Amino acid sequence: MTSEITLFVNPVAGSGRGARAAQPAASALRAAGFSVRTVLGEDADDALRRAREAVAGGTGALVAVGGDGMMSLALQAVAGTSTPLGAVAVGTGNDFARALGLPIRDPAAAGRLAAEALKAGTARPIDLGRVGGRWFGSVLASGFDSRVNDRGNRMRWIGGRFKYDLAVLAELAAFRPIPYRIGLDDGPVTEIEATLIAVGNGTTYGGGMRICADAVMDDGLFDVTVVGDCSRATLLKVFPKVYAGTHLGHPKVTVHRASSISLAAAGVTAYADGEPLGALPLTATCVPGAAWVLAP
Numbered sequence: 001m002t003s004e005i006t007l008f009v010n011p012v013a014g015s016g017r018g019a020r021a022a023q024p025a026a027s028a029l030r031a032a033g034f035s036v037r038t039v040l041g042e043d044a045d046d047a048l049r050r051a052r053e054a055v056a057g058g059t060g061a062l063v064a065v066g067g068d069g070m071m072s073l074a075l076q077a078v079a080g081t082s083t084p085l086g087a088v089a090v091g092t093g094n095d096f097a098r099a100l101g102l103p104i105r106d107p108a109a110a111g112r113l114a115a116e117a118l119k120a121g122t123a124r125p126i127d128l129g130r131v132g133g134r135w136f137g138s139v140l141a142s143g144f145d146s147r148v149n150d151r152g153n154r155m156r157w158i159g160g161r162f163k164y165d166l167a168v169l170a171e172l173a174a175f176r177p178i179p180y181r182i183g184l185d186d187g188p189v190t191e192i193e194a195t196l197i198a199v200g201n202g203t204t205y206g207g208g209m210r211i212c213a214d215a216v217m218d219d220g221l222f223d224v225t226v227v228g229d230c231s232r233a234t235l236l237k238v239f240p241k242v243y244a245g246t247h248l249g250h251p252k253v254t255v256h257r258a259s260s261i262s263l264a265a266a267g268v269t270a271y272a273d274g275e276p277l278g279a280l281p282l283t284a285t286c287v288p289g290a291a292w293v294l295a296p
Helices: 013-031 044-056 069-079 095-099 109-118 146-152 160-173 232-243
Strands: 005-009 035-039 062-066 086-087 125-130 134-136 141-145 178-184 192-199 222-228 251-260 261-264 268-272 275-279 282-293
Touching: 005 013, 005 044, 013 035, 013 086, 013 109, 013 275, 035 044, 044 062, 044 069, 062 069, 062 109, 069 086, 069 095, 069 134, 069 275, 069 282, 086 095, 086 109, 125 268, 134 232, 134 282, 141 146, 146 160, 146 192, 146 268, 160 232, 192 261, 222 261
Parallel strands: 005 035, 005 062, 062 086, 086 282
Antiparallel strands: 125 134, 125 282, 141 192, 141 268, 178 192, 178 261, 192 222, 222 251, 261 282, 268 275
């Protein structure tokens, strides 16, 4: 393994935390004896190109500094390779790092943990979800939650958690159950009405909402959480329980485990790792051991 580590930085993550976090993370890696090369990009496409070049050039690890969007970009670079991924989580959601038990908004600790794993050779494999040529590490969202994301992205005049809360209220006012067609593995395609369907490789989205609370990142299976055809009143009762994962016990919620899933619904955009993936229909596949991570 080369001693050169690539620090993959989003300077604007978390209102500037990405830029501030790069230095303590780099210092921790250098203190452990690694040389550190920092990679920035003019935009997402340029950043991904540079990250892929670093991986192809044999970097010892790609350590992403930022939020879930940056982790998603990094996954596109390391998936299917032997290059381990480290995560210095300093964004808004940080769900990928949370699922791996990594430090949140503590770049020095995250840098030390990555260095220790590299020196000990204890990088571990995790599964990833794949939709076409796109990889995801945590949760693929579709339905009410993705429509909240759509609306929140259009609300550029406000930021932070309050924007999400306002988007939830606005979507509740317009809410109707969504007709889906869903197929799990080689089973039949069935038609259901649901509030949302979340496909979990990891456990959380939205900054700690445990929508797929029992998902395991190295079991070769997705946890598919289906919230059925709730009324607005029921949804108002169920949705807050997502933060503790206790929504899974509600009679309107079912969980399936599958290695692949097909989803179709009109007018629904899917999000994966908090990033827009595209309109349904789609097929997602769980790929065992698709990436190596520097994590406990």
